[in-house]
Amino acid sequence: MTNLLPDLDPPARLLLGPGPSNVHPRVTRALSAPVVGYLDPAWFTVMDETAALLRQVYGTENRVTFPISGTGTSGMEALLVNLIEPGDKVIVGLNGYFGDRIHQIALRAGADVIPVRALWGQPIDPERVRIALKEHPGVALVAVVHGETSTGVLQPLERLGRIVREHDALLLADCVTTLGGEAVTVDAWLVDAAYSCTQKALGCPPGLSPITVGPRAWAKIERRKTPPQSWYLDLRLLAEYWLGGRAYHHTPPAPMIYALREGLRIVLEEGLQQRSTRHRTNAAALRAGLATFGLPFVAAEDCWLPALTAVQIPDTVDDAAIRTTLRDRYNIEIGGGLGPLRGKAWRIGLMGYGSTAANVLLVLAALEAALAEAGYPIQPGAAVEAAARRLGAPA
Numbered sequence: 001m002t003n004l005l006p007d008l009d010p011p012a013r014l015l016l017g018p019g020p021s022n023v024h025p026r027v028t029r030a031l032s033a034p035v036v037g038y039l040d041p042a043w044f045t046v047m048d049e050t051a052a053l054l055r056q057v058y059g060t061e062n063r064v065t066f067p068i069s070g071t072g073t074s075g076m077e078a079l080l081v082n083l084i085e086p087g088d089k090v091i092v093g094l095n096g097y098f099g100d101r102i103h104q105i106a107l108r109a110g111a112d113v114i115p116v117r118a119l120w121g122q123p124i125d126p127e128r129v130r131i132a133l134k135e136h137p138g139v140a141l142v143a144v145v146h147g148e149t150s151t152g153v154l155q156p157l158e159r160l161g162r163i164v165r166e167h168d169a170l171l172l173a174d175c176v177t178t179l180g181g182e183a184v185t186v187d188a189w190l191v192d193a194a195y196s197c198t199q200k201a202l203g204c205p206p207g208l209s210p211i212t213v214g215p216r217a218w219a220k221i222e223r224r225k226t227p228p229q230s231w232y233l234d235l236r237l238l239a240e241y242w243l244g245g246r247a248y249h250h251t252p253p254a255p256m257i258y259a260l261r262e263g264l265r266i267v268l269e270e271g272l273q274q275r276s277t278r279h280r281t282n283a284a285a286l287r288a289g290l291a292t293f294g295l296p297f298v299a300a301e302d303c304w305l306p307a308l309t310a311v312q313i314p315d316t317v318d319d320a321a322i323r324t325t326l327r328d329r330y331n332i333e334i335g336g337g338l339g340p341l342r343g344k345a346w347r348i349g350l351m352g353y354g355s356t357a358a359n360v361l362l363v364l365a366a367l368e369a370a371l372a373e374a375g376y377p378i379q380p381g382a383a384v385e386a387a388a389r390r391l392g393a394p395a
């Protein structure tokens with residue numbers, strides 16, 4: 001008995017980075033509900049309820065709507081390997097780290113990828129997509145990131161949806177950082193397929209990737225000449241379990257699905273519109289506070305993603321030292337930069353349960369203290385005051 005480890009005791013941090021975000025206490029409670037067998041009728045009820053809640057949160061009537069076992073990237077991979085057949089022409093929006101990940105997976109799935117680029121910090125211009133669709137007749141799929149977490153850019157989908165539909169292609173949207181924070185409406189925006197994750201604006205732990213597939217995208221999957229390379233992520237097999245004859249495919253992670261069901265219930269109790277307003281209000285206050293530090297934002301002003309704000313790090317300040325101070329002294333996690341923004345930007349997330357007025361003031365106060373200690377010139381109290389004023393102003 002001498003080698004027994006102490007009790008597991010990870011610190012309860014304030015998670016204000018790009019995800020995971022803090023888990024809602026009701027979701028934590030749901031995780032402890034008893035595990036039941038995957039063919040138990042009581043379990044089928046939970047599955048059906050979770051899929052129905054998911055359709056509401058996605059703003060869709062798509063029958064094929066359920067969570068994939070795995071993090072956000074598993075949904076990305078599932079949709080890409082099922083929707084792409086080798087040789088398919090696929091347009092990928094490249095304006096950040098996650099667009100690049102879509103690109104890599106699409107290439108591995110055998111796509112003939114046509115990149116449409118924008119600067120990191122800008123959305124993809126739908127007119128550039130229209131031109132690419134005209135220049136490359138027969139494009140099967142257009143894939144873009146709705147909320148680009150590497151830059152804090154929100155990609156408008158409505159006009160893009162109409163353009164893609166006019167050219168008879170399919171639109172795939174990465175809603176990993178937007179679902180549960182934005183009022184996503186897959187059907188109204190003509191999005192043919194989308195995926196998300198549980199650990200960002202839905203306020204659940206990491207481990208599931210909720211997906212939705214519309215009828216046009218499903219028809220393409222059913223027309224496939226060869227099954228997708230991945231057996232685990234084969235959507236036709238998964239749909240057999242979730243929506244069809246309940247044929248065993250793999251053991252569903254029941255506690256995570258309980259957690260997702262509770263997270264979705266909380267989203268709908270608050271209301272999609274109210275939730276979106278809360279994310280916007282708190283993000284606007286954060287930005288008002290950050291602006292007093294004189295740090296430029298990465299995302300252009302007209303395409304801010306409320307769930308995530310990226311700001312440039314001053315040249316005179318050490319990225320890692322500030323984030324270490326925030327973590328070790330103030331127990332707050334914020335994110336560093338990815339790809340070309342590594343060491344050059346901080347990413348502050350206000351997602352789901354973590355998007356609160358109190359958290360805005362706390363992270364600004366902690367950042368001010370850390371910056372001042374690092375010798376960066378600060379107007380004491382200005383950031384918190386600007387944010388508080390913004391929070392008190394009429395919406």
Ligand SMILES: *Cc1c(COP(=O)(O)O)cnc(C)c1O
Pocket residue numbers: 019071072073074076098145147148149150174176177197206
């Ligand atoms: C976090 C994230 C992913 C990947 O999700 P994981 O859960 O880390 O696999 C994909 N796309 C975007 C936009 C993300 O923010």
